[in-house]
Amino acid sequence: MVIPHFIGAFFIVELIITGSIIGVDGLSMDYYLMSCPFAETIVKNTVNRNLQSNPALAAGLLRMHFHDCFIEGCDASILIDSTKDNKAEKDSPANLSLRGYEVIDEAKEEIENQCPGVVSCADIIAMAARDAVLWAGGPLYDIPKGRKDGRRSKIEDTFNLPPPFFNSTQLIKMFGQHGFSVQEMVVLSGGHTLGTARCSSFKSRLRKFDATNDVDPTLDQNLAKAMSQTCNAGDDAEFPFDSSKNAFDNLYFNALQRKAGVLTSDQTLFTNPKTRGIVNAYAMNQAMFFFDFSQAMVKMGLLDVKEGDKGEVRENCRRIK
Ligand code: HEM
Structure with a gap:
């Protein structure tokens, strides 16, 4: 059930969840409540701090979430650095102008200091995109957490991103x-x-x-x-x-x-x-x-989510474990 409220200038959407979330078992709004209670606050503070000095990063973080979810699902495959044996998604021409990687790194580092090995990079991207939208004056909405990080990031997968000349x-x-x-x-x-x-x-x-x-x-x-x-x-x-x-x-x-x-x-x-x-x-x-x-963002954030042992929680968002 979705309940909209108007509070001042903000438009708050609350998703009240009963049982599993939109068919994605294992994810929940309060996923980190016990295991890493300050994860959401750390992401929000990191995003706000960075956007204050560089507002253009709001766009970067939103686009990063979209490009992550459309390729291999929302699994932080976009963050993987290329190695000598693997050309990763981020080196595709469609991704070369993505910005905001260092914001995710910063949030991840602080979270790892508090609760090592618990919070996935995929969840951090999803939270950061949401927080960036709010920071820029957009809607406030909650998202389910519990995504796992993927183990595949290949440049050739990015042909599935829409090009600017599409009708x-x-x-x-x-x-x-x-x-x-x-x-x-x-x-x-x-x-x-x-x-x-x-x-x-x-x-x-x-x-x-x-x-x-x-x-x-x-x-x-x-x-x-x-x-x-x-x-x-x-x-x-x-x-x-x-x-x-x-x-x-x-x-x-x-x-x-x-x-x-x-x-x-x-x-x-x-x-x-x-x-x-x-x-x-x-x-x-x-x-x-x-x-x-x-x-639509909540729905996009659930695209091909990897749960349980189908994924991992990376220590460093740029490297598969
Ligand atoms: C509908 C199909 C879409 C196409 C064809 C498309 C294509 C593009 C292109 C070509 C750019 C400029 C890249 C550059 O020149 O450096 C761009 C930027 C951007 N896209 Fe999309 N996009 C689409 C959908 C989306 C969606 C669904 C989102 C997020 C919900 C999104 C968020 C953004 C943002 C925020 C930027 C600006 C990034 C920045 O300033 O750093 N786009 N997109």
Whole structure:
């Protein structure tokens, strides 16, 4: 049962659990209550401290959780460093701009000092993403804990991450393969209310490499100019997804209504009549966006979770035991 409350500006979603959680046995809200009671506090404090000095890390931590869960499930496979025998997920082109690894390391180190070998890196990523969303002004929601860390991280698995040039139909299909509805795909795309994209992710929209040589017609011409100027600084130059890149709000959806989506995969959500209504709803109603986002994040955080002996608790999040 899901009970929403309004408390001041915050929208709190409480998931009241009876028995097993959404079919994932072994996970629970109070998983570390006895074994590591300060785990959640340590993660929250570490996240808040880091975001205070670098607010851009909120976006990084949210994206890290998404990229972790979509490949091999939420098992911290994204954190594994490559070795001479294994090219890991984090070295894939799709992951090279991920940020926030040091925040997870810092939280893990402090937790290990208090309760060694208890709290998984996968849970730390999930908690950190949640805390980052709240820090940026987004919804407060609770998540089940008890994920185990995976033992596989291979660069070739990352072809399953959605590329920026996907259209709505392709996104619906890919998210559908992970069990998400069309509405859940759109609300999760709302994660782009935080952060930036690099020029390399959108430059193909600025000049079409065909006979027309035109700018993408679904992109606002003034925004295209600003994006082109950014690209003068090179492929790694960053452009914000919306006008408040460090604030979790619904301005991303408003931007799509004005043809101001940065990636093809953003603007397609408004161009395609199948998803346009959902974009309009979230653009109009931030509370609805927050509520649906919270629910979809809890669901995403349960993707192919490894429980019991199917995984491990790493000592160092960057190395399989
Ligand atoms: C719908 C399919 C999606 C596609 C095609 C996509 C693609 C991308 C791309 C290309 C970037 C910019 C990377 C760069 O240029 O460095 C990006 C950034 C980002 N993505 Fe997504 N993404 C998708 C869904 C999501 C979801 C579901 C979330 C989280 C719930 C998310 C969170 C983020 C965040 C927060 C950033 C900014 C990162 C930063 O500034 O460090 N994305 N995404």
